[in-house]
Amino acid sequence: MNSSAFKLYAVIVLLFASLVAQTSRWTVFEAEALRDNSLNRRELLAEQKIRRGRVLARxxxxxxxxxxxxxxxxxxxxxLGELFAHPVGYSFIDISRYELEQERNDELTGERDDVGSIVDQLSGREREGDDVRTTLDVDAQRIAFGALGDQRGSVVAMEPQTGRIRVMASNPSYDPNALRRSGAFKELSGAANSPLLNRATVGRYPPGSTFKVLTAVAAIDSGEFSENSVVDGSSPKTISGAPLENFSNADYGPIPLTLALTKSVNTVWAQVGVDVGGATMQRYMERFGFYDRVEVDLPDGQRGRSGVYKRDGLKRMTDDSVDVGRVAIGQGDLLASPLQMAMVASAVANDGTLMKPTLTERVVDRDGRTVERVEPEELSQVMRPATANTVGDMMASVVREGTGTAAALAGFPVAGKTGTAELNVAQGINQPSFIGFAPRDDPKIVVAVSLENVQGTGGEVAAPIAKQVMEALLR
Amino acid sequence: MSPRNRELLALIPAGLLVTAGFAAVFIQQDELLSNVSLTYGAIFLALCFGAHVIVRMTLPHADPYLFPIVAVLASVGLVMIYRIDDELAREQAQWYVVGLVVFAATIVWLRDYTVLERYRYTIALAGIALLVLPRVPGIGAQVNGAYLGVNLGPVSFQPAELAKIAIVIFLASYLRDTRQVLVQGGRRLGRVQLPRLKDLGPLLVVWGAAMLLLVFIRDLGSSLMFFGAFLALLYVATSQLRWVVIGLGMFFTGAWFFTATVGHVQGRIDAWRDPFDPQLYEAKVSGSYQIAQSLFAQADGGLFGTGFGQAQLTLPCGAENCPRILPAADTDLIYALITNELGLFGAAAVIGLYLMFAQRGFKIAMLAGDAFSKLLAAGLAAVFALQVFVIVGGVTKLIPLTGVTMPFVSYGGSSIVANFVLLALLLTVSNRARAPR
Structure with missing residues (x-):
């Protein structure tokens, strides 16, 4: 009987080993899948018990x-309610998270790597979230909203040397505190004019003539044109087999490029775009960040792509369906987010180097120690510094004596470009825009303004908003 | 060193563990360490010493490790239950006292356990009566669809816990007499020797009883535990695998047939096969909510666990008694809570303790001099180990989840008392086995 008792014990050992094996299956091998199971509410409940870090202005x-x-x-x-609903977003247990609250969730909940959390556990430290110090400026943001008034649209301001975003306003906004009430989210997501949409990063606006800055960069940096090249600016003029008119059908005749930018002559810049060609235009657009999700520390779904949108999606400049001449003047189904257009001005302002836009300056723990500092990051060298200098001068003349005089500041020379995409010529309904930077010689701030469906041109309605925001940030 | 001194020394880690465990839970709950944890540890240790003294006086040669293993298991259970609800832990501690008294009484009165053989049919009848008690109208109680409990006034207990000991005593005694007959084979069919039809009689009777159990008390787990213990004893008695193979075949055929007809058992099996099916998960009765939550709790534990007192137990609701996120955390699912708080390593350590207990049990069986003692020790060790397998296997989704307790760890008076009787019997057997001759 002893040998059979021993064999029976061996069977028990095997049974118990299978228990341990099965336990390790749930605790280790399939733990990740179980945590991600939609029926599992433990993660959410646990996070609710963590004091989430604060989001702070600059x-x-x-x-x-x-x-x-x-x-x-x-x-x-x-x-601050509506003022920073974009880009801070929200974090509530039943509607999850949005924008910066989502992107910086690990920092805000104090999620450390495995070693760190074991150390925390052993030392009995309660898990606490870190604070996220943003680059955002409360006063300038308020002024941007004030200047927007009840016009729908967006204002973005950032530092060209660092990519730090100072202002990111999207109108209409919403009060994130109201989302605590159940059902509020559903109402809001169905509300007119999409207040939940961050127009600065996912808005798609026809950039209009502000895009001529990019065409000028491509023309001059590729060596095919100089600021003094003379191009025929008559109106109407046949571009891609169809007649194109200047604003008010003004006929300028042959004029140099600097003057053509100052006066925003469509026929000249469309011609330049056609001469430079789709392939070169595509190359420069990509260097500025077009066609990719716009670079900023927000979740993927809240970073739109800029480019030529045809009925069946995003099309490259070399595609047969794309009218390169009209895209070169910001028409022809070209759509860009305000942040993308700010990046165009930013590269020009920063000697041709494009810095990665960021909303986060640093992450600070409860004891005030800086856990992580977001260092300025170079995205690409878009153009030679000489090109940047030339195009900057051309933009300065736009504000000094062209369509953008409304953006001029006392004491600071401003460089910029206006844009007016016409939606309904008969009623004078436009999508006005402005991009620019100041001071011209030592750029400290870049601004992009886009408005939806309003009367007036970019020079009349968008440039004054840019002026107020720049003034606030340069003071 | 004498066995008793070894036992005494081995009790010290158990006392330290219970003190440290209470201290950890105190720190977590009150953020201050009162000396209450030391008091708990001291009382627990004193009780263990008291029992130790009785063992020293009555069973000087008994196995020295069984009692300390039980003390460690008990302290793990007590700390976990205290962490859930301190009132529950106080009741559990009282049950330990009752259990220790019954333990002492058993070893004092039953020093000559061979008298049990004389009453084997009485004991068998008592065991079966205990099993059907939960179906008696008026006192029987249905919990989660299974009939496992009995309510007698203020006291409720699970008679299956005591029944398992009665049935092991009966089988050990019965098989001692009949094993020779069972070994002699009947007709040969090729290389396989078939048992004689009349020897199949007892097997059929026990199989019938197990099936009746399944239909009657509607619990696959207890049924598996009883029948498994029977097969284990049969194997030890005859050393013939054919009985086990035939028996297992009969059991699973019967189980397959009856699960299809008994609603509750079928529900448990469905929940086992797909716990994340939304319909089963939402089901109020016989659903998969328990097993799903058990797995989520274990996943939370990882390798090292969240620490004593750290597991998420209730849903936040603001009120005093919030709904539990981990149901039955003090009884059926206590292993999930242990895994959650102590991790894979802690859970494996607890399994290791049970394995050590089983190992000591089989060791006693091998040392024992007579067939009844061998069968009794092996049977008790096997039924104990199978109970652990059934509940832990259920909680880890190895087999369908059923409602048996985790010996010495789960909350529950009948479980503690019955398992202390089991411990007393094992120690008594080992005292005779190890006594110098």
Whole structure:
């Protein structure tokens, strides 16, 4: 009987080994899948018990914080309400997270690597979120909203040397605090004029004549043109087999490029685009970041792509369906986000080097120690510095004596370009825009303004908004 | 060193563990370490020493490791239950006291356990009566679709816990007499020697009882545990695998047939096969919510666990008694909570303790001098190990989840008392086996 008792024990050992094997299956091998299972609410419940870090403005003003509620759980408050709904976003247990709250979730919940969390566990430290210090400027943001008034549209301002975003306004906005009420999210996502949409990063606007800056860069940097090249500016003029008119059908005759930018002569720049060609235009557009998700620290879904949108999607400049001449003047189904257009001006302002736009300056723990600093990052060398200098001069003349005089500031020379995409000529409904930077000689700030469906030109309605925001940030 | 001194020394880690465990839970819950944890540890240790003294006086040669293993298991269970609900832990501690008293009484009165053989049919009848008790109208209680509990006034208990010991005693005694007959084979069919039809009688009777159990108390787990213990004993008694193969074949055929007809058992099996099916997950009765939550809790634990007292137990609701995210955390699913808080390593350590217990049990069986003692020890060790396998296997989705307790760890008076009787019997057997002759 002893040998059979021993064999029976061996069977028990095997049975128990299978228990341990099965336990390791759930705790280790399939743990990830179980945590991601949609029925599993543990992760969400656990996160609710963590004091989420604050989101701070550049000067330390609180944009988002957590308050302790019943049962040791926390919920989110947004002291400045609508002002920073974009790009801070929201974080609520039943509607998940959005924008910066989503992108910086790991930092805000204090998610450390495995070693760090084991150390925390052993030392009995309660998990706490870190604060995210943004690059955003509260006063300038408020001024941007004030200047937008009840016009739909967006304002982006950033530092050309660092890519730090100072202003990101999207109108209409919403009060993220209201989302705590159940059902509010559903109402808001169905609301007219899409307040949940961050127009600065996912808005698609026809850039109009502001895009001529990019065409000028391509023309001059490729060596095919100089600022003094003379091109025929008569109106109407046949481009890609169809007549194209200048604004008010003004006929300029042969004029040099600097003057053609100052006066925003469509026929000249469309001609330049055709001469430079789709392939070269495509190359420069990609260097500026077109065709890719716009670079900024927001979740993928909240970073739109700029480029030529045909009925069946995004088309490259070399595609037969693309009218290169009209795209060169910001028409021809070209659509760009305000942040993308700010990046165009930013590369010109920064001697041809495009810096990666960022909303985060640094991550700070509860004790005030900087955990992570977001260093300025170079995205690409778009053009030679000489080209940047030439195009900058051309843009300066736009504000000094051309269509952009409304953006001029006392004491600071401003460089810029206006744009007016006509939606309904009869009613005078346009999509006006402006991109620019100041001071011309030592650029500190880049601004892009885009408005939806309003009367007036970019020079009349968009340039004054840019002026106010630049003024606020240069003071 | 004498066995008793070894036992005494081995009790010290158990006392330290319970003290450290309570301290950890205290720190987590109150953020201050009161000396209450030391008091708990001291009381626990004192009780263990008391029992140790009785063992020292009555069973000087008994196995020295079984009691300390039980003490460690008990302290793990007590700490986990305290962490869920301190009132529950106090009741559990009282049950330990009752269990220790019954333990002491058993070893004092049953020093000559061979008297049990004389009453084997009485014991068998008592065991079967205990099993059907939950179906008796008025006192029987249905929990989650299975009939496992009995309510007698304020006290409720699970008679299956005691029944398993009664049935092992009966089988050990019965098989001691009949094993020779069972070994002698009947007709040969090629190379296989078939048992004689009349020897199949007892097998058929026990199989019938197991099936009846399945239909009657509607619990696949207890049924598997009883029948498995029977097959284990049969194998030890005859050393012939054919009985086991025939028995397993009969069991699974019967189980397959009855699960299809008994609704509750079928539900448990469906929940086992696909716990994340939304319909089963939402089902109020016989659903898969428990097993799904058990797996989620284990996934939360990882290798090292979240730490004593750290697991997410309730849904946040603001009120006093929030709904549990991990149901039955103190009884059926306590292994999931252990895995959650102590991780894979902690859970494996607990399994290791049970394996050590089983190992000591089989060791006693091998050392024992007579067939009844061997069969009794092996049977008790096997039924104990199978109970662990059935509940932990259920919680880890190795087999369908059923409602048996985790011995010495789960909350529940009848489980503790019955398992202390089991421990007392094993120690008594080992005292005789190891006594110098």
């Amino acid at each position: 000067d330390g003003q609180v944009l988002a914080r957590s308050v302790e509620g019943r049962g040791g759980t926390f919920s989110r408050r947004y002291p």
